[in-house]
Amino acid sequence: MKRMVQAWDAVPRGERVELPPDPRALQGLGRNHLLHTALADLVDNAIDAGATDVLIRFVRQGGLLRGLYVVDNGCGMSPATIDTAMTVGGRREYGATDLGHFGLGLQSASFSQARVLTVMSRADGEAAVGRRLRLDGGFHADVVPSLFVDKELRRAWNLPTSGARTVVRWDEVTRFPATDDPERVEEFITDTQQKIRNHLGLVFHRLLTAHRISIALDVEDVGIGVAPPMDVHPVNPFGYRSTGASGYPVGLEAVHGSTPVRFHCHIWPGRSTSESFRLTHGGERQQGLYFYRHDRLLQAGGDWAGVATVSRRLQLARVVVDIDDAMAPMFLMNPEKSMVTVSPEFTALAEAAVAGDGTTFEDYLKAAEDAFHRSNKRERKRRKMVPPGRGFSPELRSAIASEVPFTHPNDQKIEVRWARFESDAFFEVDRDRRVLWLNKSYRKALLGGRRGSVNDTPVLKTLLYLLTEEVFQGERLGPKDKDNLELWQEILTAAARSER
Ligand SMILES: Nc1ncnc2c1ncn2[C@@H]1O[C@H](COP(=O)(O)OP(=O)(O)O)[C@@H](O)[C@H]1O
Ligand SMILES: [Mg+2]
Incomplete structure (x- = not known):
């Protein structure tokens, strides 16, 4: 068939009209944010401002949650910089280690959670400044009177090192419950707060461990006071005690143009109930690539960028990739900074990467699968135990469940309970009712000043469970069991007496 080559007309141009953005565009910002990812973005800003301390405060009034503060002791903002800061997409000059990027973080993080954003700040040698933006207020900011800014900056923030330099305040927080049911x-x-601490602990684990930043959370009841703050602790996704395969972690390297790209390949020893393994999604899906930029975690696994497919067998494999400036063009980050998209050449690089000793990515994946098989076998070989019941918290029970196979699910569980004893014996095994009774007269001493509850003294109960569980199994007590019980009773009673 003969082809006709047709001209394709370019679009002609007439006069111009001005199309200013509709302020409602703001409402579409940060739709993918959750409260904890939004807060991570504000912490990024504090870190960029050189802060060493950040405080996140929930404010409650008359039972109702009213607002939230993020306060830091960084360099603060001058009257000139605060207006750029409050401009949507207002960019500044970024330094080599900055976490900021789009000039969108502050507004998209804030307006994804609240209808009103107020920023109050004071830079060294400058006047205190404040600006307030309303989600429905268009592209206009209200100037906050400096007297009020001063008052807010001087509130009793739990910042250990110095006073507050920047206070970000959210009012009309849409993500708070509307109820005042206490x-x-x-x-x-x-x-x-638990979710926030987990997420920030993970995202900033390197900076927290290096003591470059500390982050705390507290709750203020207006007119009543502030509860003691809770610190954010680092959650290191590579925080296993011993490697799952000898020779690991291994550093693989490939070169892109003249840029070296490194893959730090780790293998966990087995599934674990530790926070470091579970992270946010339960661990199994947390395999894959961990991208960091300037020591901030951008993506916590969940994907292999085309080098492998997420599967049960690879769940012990986690790889660190530190994105430096030379590598940056190969990556796209979503504005919420929770996901990294890689260019196709990145997959090819990973496939080509090798270690000094010749180990390839494929070798690594194979080693991770083998480690998983070994740990699975180990778990399967474990003796079945009667499950723990009342007296143990749900978290503790699931921690035990993830380590040991249980006898029949319908089996009566082992309860550990306190009771008044006639004697000074420390414990008593009630095989028929599957209860391990503990002598109440030692309870106070063992609690060491803490309050008692059904699930109290978890370490003690767990040790006793591990020690005596076998005694609850079987038709009858054997002579060996009887002797063991006597032995434990003598020794533990002596130990309990010295607790008093
Ligand atoms: N806590 C803070 N301390 C000092 N300056 C801040 C703070 N938060 C925001 N800023 C200023 O506001 C600007 C805009 O922040 P943001 O909207 O998050 O965009 P980005 O971080 O991508 O620059 C920052 O570049 C910075 O100049
Ligand atoms: Mg930012």
Whole structure:
């Protein structure tokens, strides 16, 4: 068939019209943010500002959650910089180690969670400044009177090293529950703060470990006071005690143009209930590539960027990739900084990467699968145990469940309970009712000043469970069991007496 070559007309141009952005565009910002990812973005800003301490404060008034503060002791903002800062997409000159990037973080993080954003700050030798933006206020900011800014900056923040330089305040927080039911609010706070601490602990684990930043959370009840702060602890996704395969971790390297790209390949020894292994999604899906930029974690696994497919057998494999400036063009980061997209040449690089001793990515994946098989076998070979029941917290029970296979699921569980004894014996095994009774007269001493509850003294109960579990199995007590019980009773009773 004969082809006709047709002209394709370019679009002609007439006069111009101005199309200023509709302020409602702001409402679409940061839609993928969750409270904890939004807060991570504000912590990024504090770190860029050179802060050593960050405080995140929930504010409650009359039972209702009213607002949130993020306060830092960084360099603060001058009257000139605060207006750029409050401009959507307002970019500044970025330094080599900065975490900021798009000039969008502050607004998208804030407006994904709240309707009103107020920023109050004071830079060295400058006047205190404050600006307030409303989500429905268009591209206009209100100037906050400096008297109020001063008052806010001078509040009793729990910043250990120095006073507050920048205070970011959210009002009308849409992600807070609308209820003032104290129990539900309390539950929300506990739950949310735990999520925030987990996420920030993970994202900033390197900076936290290096003591370059500390982050704390607290709750203020207006007119009543502030509860003691809780620190964010580092959650290191590579925090296993011993490697799952000898010779690992291994550093593989490939060269892109003149840029070396390194893959630090780790193998966990087995599934674990530790926070470091579980992270946010339960661990199994946390295999894959861990991208860091300037020591901030951008993506916590979940993907192999085309080098492998996420699978059960690879769940012990985690790889560190530090993105430096030379490598940056190969990556795209989503604005929420929670995901990294790689260019196709990156996959090819990973496939070509080798270690000094010749180890390839494929070798590594194979070693990780083998380690998983070994750990699985180890777990399968373990003796079945009667599951723990009342007296153990749900978390503790699931930690035990993930390590040991249980006898039949319908089996009566082993309870550990306190009771008044006639004698001074420390414990008593009630095989028929599957209860391990503990002598209440030692309880106070063992609690060491803490309050008792159904699930108290977890270490003691777990040790006793591990020690005596076998005694609860079988038709009858054998002579060996009887002798063991006598032995434990004598020794533990003596130990318990010296606790008093
Ligand atoms: N906590 C802070 N301390 C000092 N300056 C800040 C702080 N938060 C934001 N800024 C200023 O606001 C600007 C805009 O922040 P943001 O919208 O997050 O964009 P980006 O971080 O990508 O630059 C920052 O570049 C910085 O100049
Ligand atoms: Mg930012």
